[in-house]
Amino acid sequence: MLASVFVTGHQDETRAAYDEVVELYASMFADRLEAQPFSRNMIGTFAELVRNTGNLRAADVGCGPGHLTAMLHELGLDACGFDLSPAMVDHARRAHPALRFDEARTEALPVKDGALGGVLAHYSMIHTPPGELPALLAEQVRVLAPGGLLLVSFFGTDGPEPVRFDHKVTPAYSWPVDRFAELLAGAGLVPFARLLHDPASERGFLDAHVLARLA
Ligand SMILES: C[S@@+](CC[C@H](N)C(=O)[O-])C[C@H]1O[C@@H](n2cnc3c(N)ncnc32)[C@H](O)[C@@H]1O
Numbered sequence: 001m002l003a004s005v006f007v008t009g010h011q012d013e014t015r016a017a018y019d020e021v022v023e024l025y026a027s028m029f030a031d032r033l034e035a036q037p038f039s040r041n042m043i044g045t046f047a048e049l050v051r052n053t054g055n056l057r058a059a060d061v062g063c064g065p066g067h068l069t070a071m072l073h074e075l076g077l078d079a080c081g082f083d084l085s086p087a088m089v090d091h092a093r094r095a096h097p098a099l100r101f102d103e104a105r106t107e108a109l110p111v112k113d114g115a116l117g118g119v120l121a122h123y124s125m126i127h128t129p130p131g132e133l134p135a136l137l138a139e140q141v142r143v144l145a146p147g148g149l150l151l152v153s154f155f156g157t158d159g160p161e162p163v164r165f166d167h168k169v170t171p172a173y174s175w176p177v178d179r180f181a182e183l184l185a186g187a188g189l190v191p192f193a194r195l196l197h198d199p200a201s202e203r204g205f206l207d208a209h210v211l212a213r214l215a
Helices: 004-019 022-031 037-053 067-074 086-095 130-143 175-185
Strands: 057-061 078-083 101-103 116-122 146-158 163-165 170-176 190-197 207-215
Touching: 004 022, 004 116, 004 163, 004 190, 037 067, 037 116, 037 146, 037 190, 037 207, 057 067, 067 078, 067 116, 078 086, 086 101, 101 175, 130 146, 130 175, 130 190, 146 175, 170 175, 175 190, 175 207
Parallel strands: 057 078, 057 116, 078 101, 116 146, 146 170
Antiparallel strands: 146 207, 163 170, 190 207
């Protein structure tokens, strides 16, 4: 009982925090993909690799306002978006009425085992406490088909341990990229490509994108 209270705690906080800032967040990020060339190109590569698997089904987990779900759709994937914030899901549905968005936690996706060719997690695992990431990654492994792709983008740091910081919306963690790759490998994924670049923001962390494949 205590354990479940602990597990849902940060998610309730994250949900409430994003529900509060939907319109501001969407105005800052949803139409600005041209200002994020590294993300755009990694997502393009991810979509191409997913198409090559022959399984076009993909989930954008922690989709926020849905703009990257729409990008995956434009890139030829059968994409849907999940987010734990009802207000974000509402916004995404209104912005992209032809696409499917559902309220769901990345920890418990309403998706059958092995159904997806790809999962995109663009800065949506950043709020998950480090101790809970293995379970979160195990859920992505559950929904991926063999050979399926996971693209995770997050804040990278040089130090040996993840660092908790005061993200503008709600607390978040930056990760040593090698440590994150080890977690992916521990979950049964094969991390095979990474892109690190200087930050677009003033926070000073690297922006990190890691592509992994389910063996
Ligand atoms: C920084 S925003 C990123 C949104 C979008 N992926 C983007 O790149 O613009 C983080 C999003 O992840 C969602 N999120 C965080 N933790 C989540 C979880 N455990 N399950 C589902 N959604 C989550 C938040 O509600 C928020 O919409």
